[in-house]
Amino acid sequence: QKEVEQNSGPLSVPEGAIASLNCTYSDRVSQSFFWYRQYSGKSPELIMSIYSNGDKEDGRFTAQLNKASQYVSLLIRDSQPSDSATYLCAAEVGSARQLTFGSGTQLTVLP
């Protein structure tokens, strides 16, 4: 079992819809969780971090963390074509708190 798992997708949503991206992790001790966005041919960039159970909102983005279920999600409201990218979930896992990534979910927002 991978330490961080994502639905590989791809995921397509129409412009203006809500895109929902999901991630599970296996290390119960993990405390820090991140969502990175990666455009094709570019490097990853951080869009959200979350450390506590519940929701964290930043503009059109909402991260949700449920430590009991070992589940992290990212909601993108009012999706735009410019949101089309691969979204990488990451968690600090293991005793060394290594930043470990899922395989990514490719999102396409259709105009």
Add this chain to the structure above:
Amino acid sequence: NAGVTQTPKFQVLKTGQSMTLQCAQDMNHNSMYWYRQDPGMGLRLIYYSASEGTTDKGEVPNGYNVSRLNKREFSLRLESAAPSQTSVYFCASSADRVHTEAFFGQGTRLTVV
């Protein structure tokens, strides 16, 4: 502000050749990382350095060596390149190892033939 700078951006090697990927950050970060990215595999950690003078293995260290030359620089060396090492390599840095954002370089696309 350059952030994290990697060189080279592209490289083609023959099997058995050696090379060093260079990485430097100007953000005074303590921690630095090397990842490789293959299609459908996400980012996999090769080595990391929590602070100057320390290095630790990540998920896929075999075939690689690293040097944390100083606080700014963290290099990745392939001693004898193999086709399986064809990948995109990313260097990243963060202020500390826990609870802080990682910033990535622009990547090095390496092909081993």
